[in-house]
Amino acid sequence: KNQVEQSPQSLIILEGKNCTLQCNYTVSPFSNLRWYKQDTGRGPVSLTIMTFSENTKSNGRYTATLDADTKQSSLHITASQLSDSASYICVVIFDNYGQNFVFGPGTRLSVLP
Amino acid sequence: NAGVTQTPKFRVLKTGQSMTLLCAQDMNHEYMYWYRQDPGMGLRLIHYSVGEGTTAKGEVPDGYNVSRLKKQNFLLGLESAAPSQTSVYFCASSLTESTEAFFGQGTRLTVV
Numbered sequence: 001k002n003q004v005e006q007s008p009q010s011l012i013i014l015e016g017k018n019c020t021l022q023c024n025y026t027v028s029p030f031s032n033l034r035w036y037k038q039d040t041g042r043g044p045v046s047l048t049i050m051t052f053s054e055n056t057k058s059n060g061r062y063t064a065t066l067d068a069d070t071k072q073s074s075l076h077i078t079a080s081q082l083s084d085s086a087s088y089i090c091v092v093i094f095d096n097y098g099q100n101f102v103f104g105p106g107t108r109l110s111v112l113p
Numbered sequence: 114n115a116g117v118t119q120t121p122k123f124r125v126l127k128t129g130q131s132m133t134l135l136c137a138q139d140m141n142h143e144y145m146y147w148y149r150q151d152p153g154m155g156l157r158l159i160h161y162s163v164g165e166g167t168t169a170k171g172e173v174p175d176g177y178n179v180s181r182l183k184k185q186n187f188l189l190g191l192e193s194a195a196p197s198q199t200s201v202y203f204c205a206s207s208l209t210e211s212t213e214a215f216f217g218q219g220t221r222l223t224v225v
Contacts, residue, residue: 004155031211032211034213041218041219042218042219043117043203043205043216043217043218043219044156044203044216045216046213046214046215049213089155089156093210093211100210100211101146101156101158101214102155103148103155103156103157104155105153105154105155106155
């Protein structure tokens with residue numbers, strides 16, 4: 001069964017600190033992996049998209065890594081800001097016509113002053 | 114350029130009532146999706162469409178119907194609402210099945 005797991009479920013850090021969120025998946029065949037940020041009460045917004053051949057992708061203070069062999073991805077946030085408080089969702093896309101997004105449950109990040 | 118717009122943003126229904134959620138996108142995307150998001154769970158696909166006039170079932174289609182009469186609009190209908198359908202509903206669209214998906218702001222539906 002295609003599944004995406006994320007850890008930790010929730011995380012609290014102080015402003016200015018770094019953090020890393022984890023994503024493990026069992027999706028096959030793999031097409032690409034995405035990280036989304038979802039602010040409370042809003043829809044998810046794309047942060048990064050990585051294909052099978054990409055190991056790292058950055059978007060400002062967000063850096064995503066992908067190890068397709070171990071089926072693991074991480075999202076590293078540098079110098080966190082209060083506005084980083086949100087849920088971060090790992091989404092894995094597999095090659096299946098139409099219905100091919102598998103969403104993780106998300107990690108809830110809280111950045112405190 | 115508004116992206117993906119959902120209406121309404123909030124709704125309370127009584128058990129057995131019907132309603133339609135509207136999703137509109139102005140990006141000329143072929144693919145449109147309806148998801149539901151429940152606490153502690155990932156988004157689950159209800160129905161999707163790969164083009165005007167086409168619809169298909171997703172992971173959790175029971176109790177819902179959809180229509181895509183115009184390319185820019187994707188409607189989600191609840192014929193007889195049940196408390197189990199209390200959720201936040203998100204519409205999304207994408208150019209193809211593997212390009213970036215853009216989400217609406219969500220509709221919070223409560224069935225009492």
